[in-house]
Amino acid sequence: MARILAIDYGQKRVGLAVTDELRMIAGPLSTVHSKDVIAFLKDYLLHENVDCFVVGYPITMQNTLSESARFIEPFVKHLQRTFPHIPVERMDERFTSKMATAAIFESGAKKKDRQNKSLIDKVSAVIILQSYLEMKAMQR
Secondary structure, eight states: OOOOEEEOSSHHHHEEEEEOOTTTOOOEEEEEEEHHHHHHHHHHHSSOOOEEEEEEEOOOOOOOOOTTTHHHHHHHHHHHHHHHOOEEEEEOOHHHHHHHHHHHTTTTTHHHHTTTTHHHHHHHHHHHHHHHHHHHHOOO
């Protein structure tokens, strides 16, 4: 079975998470600069089999797209053009940064680590991916 890769896209940084080959566990992969994410994915796909991208989608409390969606949609289109054989699914990313910050805090991380935005983006991607896996499990 192929992996599922989650993307928490931001204007500066992109958090990435991936499942194991059995799609049971979501784990952090990396954080890359937004301009480098496509090159990173091309390289990653040379070594790993991925058959689905899950992109965090910013939805407001009123169930409308947030302001940052205007940056994510062009990225999703670029992702689909670059990897046309890999489907892209969107996953609500509400509160993932806050949940990631709380998870890092609860892990006992030092203050410096808790303020590391790269770590927060990576953990946010894990939360998006875990939410996606849980949603798919409930649909079975």
